[in-house]
Every structure is written in structure tokens, then in C-alpha cells.
Amino acid sequence: MTFLRIEGFGKKFNIAHLHQTIQAVEEINFSVDKGEFIGITGKSGSGKSTILKSIYRTYLPDEGRILFDSEKYGEVDLLKAEERQILYLRKYEIGYVSQFLNVMPRTTSRQLVEQSVLEMGKEPSIAKEEAEHVLSHFELDRKLWDTYPTTFSGGEKLRLNIAMAAVKKPRLLLLDEPTASLDHQSKLKVREVIEKLKADGTTLAGVFHDIEFMDGLCDKVFDMKLRKYTNAGAFI
């Protein structure tokens, strides 16, 4: 069974008050094997985020199938899965990270990462241990662990964001332009973080507007214009 297979996928948005329908993407077909890192590239508005958000079901997709090989449920079509199944998969199997940190106010980085573990039903002592491990693994400065992330730099916020997702050891991690708005130094750090995730065996699907930055890391690159994989590395 393929780890993730997208077949004839399409998504429309109906904007009622404008009497408008936007066909965001159509006829998307690709698959991802376990442990691969897939990049998605294409110009702004070509539907890259729509694909990732539909896999995560933040968007309600309407055409085709998105087949995911779940540890718990076996093969599930994420388009049709029940809401409770999706919530389970988000808790244990599929993570999503964007450049935006969307968290409970007045909660420290350490607490946020611990909560990710606690909601999986693990013991507080284990949550503490795993949170500390992942925060140092992704090199978030120790003095930031017990502060609120509101004042963090873009790079620090992103590393916290990735830590919150990675601590759950998701089988599939979706990255939606995580490096947008980061400076060169921070991007290099994120590249290292992604290298580590890949080395841990995480399957990754990511959108990067400057995908050359992921050169040598991506196994395949899906081109939104051609609607197919191009050779990794061929774009530079």
C-alpha cells in the first residue's frame, strides 16, 4: 500500500456573497512513499497550500481521493473520513506546520510542547522528558523554554512550532512554507531541523517558495504547473 496517494484531487471554494466559485486546484495525482521528502513547487496562488490543507482537512476537499495508510485505521480516504477520525489522526499520525504560531496565550514554550505530548494521553513525567529532548534537539535556546513565545523571533517561533509537531513523532508531517519570512541564517537552521526529521524516518510533504533551499534534501519535487514530479535538483 502506498503511504499517501492523491488521485484526481480537486477543490473549489464557493464564495456566497460574491456568487463566485474558485477552482483552486484540479486533477492532482501523486503519491508519496514512506520516509520520503516531497517538495511542492509552483507560483503563488497555484494551489500548493490548498493541497496540504486538504490533506489535513482544514479545507473540505470535494473531488478525488486522498488515501493515507494509517497505523490505526489502515487505508483511509481523508476526504471522507469522519471528523473524529481526523482528530485522532492529527493527534497521533499527521502533523501540520506553517510559518504561523497559533497557540494558547500566556503559555510557555515548554508547556506548549508538553501539552502536545499530554494530549496523546502520556504521563506528565514522560511529557516533561520528551519536551526537553525535542526542544534541545531542535536547538531552541534553553533560556526561551520557560518564556511566552509572543516575543520570539520568526526563526525561534518556527522551531517551537516544529518541536510541537515533531514531539508527537507524526508519521506524516506537512510543511506549508515554514521558511517564508525567515532570514538566511534561520533558514539554514530550519534546513538542519528538516534533515533531522528526515533522518528520524518522518515522511514529509512541504511547500517552499524557494525550494532550491531544500536542494539535496527533497527526494522528489511536484510541479504545480506541469502537475507532475520533476527530477529533484532539476529546478536549479
Place this chain on the structure above:
Amino acid sequence: MHEQPMLSVRNLEKQFGPGCRMCKNPIGRQLEKNYCPHCRTVYACQNISFDLFPGEILGIVGESGSGKSTLMQCLYFDEELTAGEASINISDLDGENVFTLSNQQKRYIRNHYFGMVYQNPMKGLKMDFSAIGNIAEKLIAAGGRNVAEMEVIGKTLLEKVHIPLFRMKEEPRRFSGGMQQRVQIAKALSNQAPVLFLDEVTTGLDLSVQASVLDLIKKIQRELGISMIVVSHDLAVIRMLADRTLVMLNGAVVEEGLTDQILEDPQSPYTQQLVYSLL
């Protein structure tokens, strides 16, 4: 996957007024918002169905007058409903429609399985009892008899909601709005109810106080695994707390879905309007 819901509600109806021949039949009923222009009957809740699963927070969002509080009050047996069914997943009640039980049985369910936090603390608390006395009242209703034991439980709960213990003998009318809501939450938790209803708990509180109450609710869900229905007109509150959300308009559910999906890809024109007005 066949997970058993904690609470199942089907086709719940609540009207204020007798109805007339123009509005009695739901098919072809022409209402102005939620009332009949001929006889002024208010259809506060219309054909509402949903499931609440173990350990989840279900959000209900909608503008003022959409029927959220009426729905909560019907479920908590404060209001007699017009029609509908609800069952709770408790071994000896499994599958039974709780609305057709005797008043005594309803009181039992309310005392043992439900907790309620009202928007208005005046409704949920006896303002001239002490804070700990309010908790004791609920414990006694749930069968508590041992005074020393109840005091220990009361103190633990007040500490959990961050009410300083030196104030536990004070009456809630001397507390701030945020503290009153926290005492209500402690009271609602006291019978270890598996189902909690929270109606606009943070409405009218200062932003920083709001944040601490929301944080408390999240913590309770995480640590105690209680199923909660959180009602709010405020999408920000729902975004923070709810896994899944129902959107209500004029007494009816117009949309339901994962909370982030409702916010980022709203399907019904009304939800779209609600969400876009935030951006």
C-alpha cells in the same frame, strides 16, 4: 470506527408559544428570523441533532438570539423542551431518552452526570452562601454527607480554579466576575460529572481574565477528560477551545465541522459572513 458518544441529541425542538396553523408544520413554515409573524411563537431551537464524544470540547457558536442558551437549558433540564430525544452513555441509562424520564430521574442525572456554568453567575451561584458552601450544596445534591470530606473536596477544587483559600468562606457576590466564573466552574466539577455545559463563560470578562479562564477549561479537559459543550458568540473563544463546532442561526444548526475547517473553509453563506467579518 464506532466510538460511542457520551451524549447524543436528536431532533431537539423548543418553542415559546402555542404556534398557529401558519407555523405548526415545520415544512413550509415562514418565520421572521426565529418567530412566526402571525402568532409570535418563537422557534428557539429547531431540529437540532449532534453527538458529544468522550473527552471532547464541542463548540456552539452563533449570534445573540440564535438559541444557544435555550439549547443548553433544555439539555440541563432547566427548560421543558417541545420535542426531541437525548441519550447519555451511562450503563443503566444506555439508549433511553432522558427527556421522558421522571422529574426525580432527571434530577438524579443532573446532580450526578451534568455540570453547568451559566453566563450569569447569579443563575449558577447562591450569592449569599460562601464560595465553599456553594460547592458543598452541589456535593450534597450528589449524595455527599461527610462534612469533613466535602470540605477537603471543596478546597481542592477552589485551589484548582485558583481561588485563594483564605477567601473560601466569603460570599461570591464580593468576588470579581472572573472569580465568580471560576467558583461556578469549581462547583460544576464537584460531582465529577462526565458532561459539562459552559454558556458564554468568558463573556464580559477582561481579556487577561478571559485568557486564564480559557486556560483553566483546557487544563480541565486535558487532566480530567471531561466532555464539554462550550457555547459562545465569540469565534475566538471557540477557536481556542473547541475540536468540533456547530454554527447556529435563528434556532437551527446551519453548519458543523472541525473548528479550523469552519474558520478557514466555511461552507454556509452565514458562516462565511461570520468568519469574513473577523478578517
